[in-house]
Amino acid sequence: MTCMRNVFHAYILIGSEEETTEKALELAQAANCNDDGLPCGFCDCCRRIREGSHPDLFHVFPDGSSIKIEKIRNVILSASQPPIEGRRKIYVIHEAGKMTQDAQNTLLKTLEDPPTASIFLLLTQNIKNLLPTVVSRCQILDYSKLDESEIPIPGDVKETLMDIIFSRPDLSKIHFYVQKLTGTEIDPDVLMEFMAGVYRDLLVIKTKSRASIKNREFLNRLKEQAAKFSPRALVAAIDTLYSQIEAVKSRGNANLVWFNLLLRLQEQEVI
Ligand SMILES: [Zn+2]
Numbered sequence: 001m002t003c004m005r006n007v008f009h010a011y012i013l014i015g016s017e018e019e020t021t022e023k024a025l026e027l028a029q030a031a032n033c034n035d036d037g038l039p040c041g042f043c044d045c046c047r048r049i050r051e052g053s054h055p056d057l058f059h060v061f062p063d064g065s066s067i068k069i070e071k072i073r074n075v076i077l078s079a080s081q082p083p084i085e086g087r088r089k090i091y092v093i094h095e096a097g098k099m100t101q102d103a104q105n106t107l108l109k110t111l112e113d114p115p116t117a118s119i120f121l122l123l124t125q126n127i128k129n130l131l132p133t134v135v136s137r138c139q140i141l142d143y144s145k146l147d148e149s150e151i152p153i154p155g156d157v158k159e160t161l162m163d164i165i166f167s168r169p170d171l172s173k174i175h176f177y178v179q180k181l182t183g184t185e186i187d188p189d190v191l192m193e194f195m196a197g198v199y200r201d202l203l204v205i206k207t208k209s210r211a212s213i214k215n216r217e218f219l220n221r222l223k224e225q226a227a228k229f230s231p232r233a234l235v236a237a238i239d240t241l242y243s244q245i246e247a248v249k250s251r252g253n254a255n256l257v258w259f260n261l262l263l264r265l266q267e268q269e270v271i
Pocket of ligand 1: 029033034035039040041042043044045046047
């Protein structure tokens with residue numbers, strides 16, 4: 001867990017409600033722990049965050065099937081006030097995909113110009129239910145994947161993935177790419193994560209978000225290509241990638257998973 005002192009104001013946590021809630025509490029602790037750097041987990045602040053009795057931690061739950069605009073308005077009003085005793089106020093929005101369109105648009109305005117002492121954590125299993133503009137203003141933390149080890153992806157493999165994203169391959173080309181990708185030593189989920197990061201970068205550029213670009217090495221190319229994509233298509237692509245990352249875990253066959261992924265991206269007219 002990284003120190004959160006000067007980092008982002010909004011995160012999307014993808015994964016099960018249980019897993020993402022756990023991570024959200026860790027982030028809330030990291031942002032407010034009396035210890036420097038990592039959350040200690042034992043101090044009064046950490047303990048009360050876990051118990052749900054810290055005055056700067058707020059949980060927002062859906063009322064039935066939706067989170068309505070009134071609820072988000074209250075969140076925003078509260079977020080504009082300084083923290084009571086911690087450094088940051090933390091708003092954990094559970095099942096964030098249930099926010100109505102109006103609620104999301106209201107939140108969006110705050111994400112564009114966030115109060116300095118507040119952090120918004122949007123928990124969801126499916127980012128497809130969030131507006132592209134909202135997604136583009138958040139850092140994405142994916143807890144649905146298996147392995148968190150970071151193996152660097154070789155440059156030529158990155159190039160292949162960029163080619164797939166930008167060249168709109170036909171079926172014969174897809175076969176070619178699948179063979180190429182299954183021949184690499186990097187796990188498919190790591191490569192798919194990279195692709196999702198590229199789509200997110202495109203979304204950031206597309207929606208003129210002030211969030212940071214992850215793959216800065218490709219910045220020029222990303223800027224050139226962003227016009228080709230619609231925000232909806234980009235969110236659909238990110239969603240497809242995360243669901244295929246799930247599939248990598250349950251099925252072992254990388255060949256099939258890649259083929260399905262590329263076919264689905266083609267059907268969605270993303271590649
Ligand atoms: Zn602590």
